[in-house]
Amino acid sequence: MGDIAEDETTFYSNAKDYWKEIPPTVDGMLGGYGSISSIDINGSKAFLQKFLGVRNSYVSQLREEGEGKTGTGCALDCGAGIGRITKRLLLPLFKTVDLVDVTPEFLDKAKSYLGEDSKRVGNYFCCGLQDFVPEHGRYDIIWIQWVIGHLTDIHLVEFLQRCQKALQPYGLIVIKDNVSYEGVVPDELDSSVCRDLEIVHRLVGRAGLRIVYEEQQKNFPKEIYQVHTLALR
Template identity: 45%
Template sequence: MATLVEIEEVTRRDFYSNAKDYWSEVPPTIDGMLGGFAFISQRDIKGSRLLLKQLFHSVKPPDRKFALDCGAGIGRISKHLLLDLFEKVDLVDQNQTFLNQAEKYIGPGLVHKVGNFYCSGLQDFEPNPGKYDVIWMQWVLGHLTDSDLIKFFESSKKGLKPNGVIIVKENVTSHDKVELDEKDSSFTRPLGMLKKLFSLANLECYRQVKQHDFPNSLYSVYMFILKPIDEKFVTSEKNNQNAEIKESTVVEAQYADESNEETSIHHNCITSDIGNTSSDELPVS
């Protein structure tokens, strides 16, 4: 008789193999990467670029030498965003066909700025220690189980340089339940659950921004700037009620009432809407 651990491992393997099978049938195009919503690509990049520009104008910004594009696909984000703002970018994706196309899609004018094309699922990938100024994770974390996501966050923290950050851009549900898409084997998590996972990985939510100008039929999309928690800093913050940056401890957020979203958000992150902020609104780090 199989043990519970063995059953869970089989389920985990099926979860990842099903996702791999799904993406193996997806064409290596922008429309394929965006599930038929290629027309949102420019809006998406514009919102992400604004976030990064604001980050670069903060008091202690990350350097702009090396970024990592997680779940890079054919290199849409690398080509139109990261390679324009960083000296070098590594791409990681589980699909070798996508990575082969990425080299062509990025093109001869930019491909020399790509350091490595890593073919790996994020559940098995560990960034090189101390290598990256920004690790970008967009529309891919739903393909990780909670435990593997925490593990990947923890290994990604080790991959950061001083002042380095992790940036997450993900769909969120409009309620407090996790939704499973059996077709592509992915989760869509509620806002509170995502922030709970950040906290469990000892990541501080430094900034949270909602992406606008997407069709109403799509999930809400949020961007998060995450920093590794300095335990001494967190202890100090607990005793300082006037601190500018609050510690990212998510206790009740998993149960946040979506109708009172702004209140629950402000427990953990400095928040804003992407088109209504300026660079001087970033908190002092």
């Protein structure tokens, strides 16, 4: 991916065209790996509970370090698709959840897919993350999963900076995504890139964020990329 504006426009429009053709299902969200959704959600739940839990040793440790417990008021699901994560991870833990995604068909589907609990969705924002400005101070958790590869380096850094401003006190940004073994691996099919962990760390640092906690998702199929979860603030 070069820095030329035309390349960038094509990078985003090709991704948009790709997702427009994908069925609004869990399998569609996960590129045919719908079967790993439960492992993913359970891993994410255990990860998040380290920060939200009332009685657990990690929260006690954070307190000792002068960090407070993350609130459970409002979460933002970035690149939310049909709301797979909103439904099973965020709505059960937070009072209100907002969704943002570039594909209008997915957000339309989310309204029925989320069922009764969709009453607690605050906003469905149809927007590319490269253009999205989350409301200042609104969110306890900003969850960004399987979408950072659709942003250029500069847009990712700038988006993370806007996310930081959108956090509540003790709020967290969580990135959960594929990491490559080495370097930047382009995917022509969906117009995305997969970065290695060192590059992701560098971009997070450029955004002025600190990694509070990080772990690798366990028990995913061997043939797919490693997936890492990073809590940032």
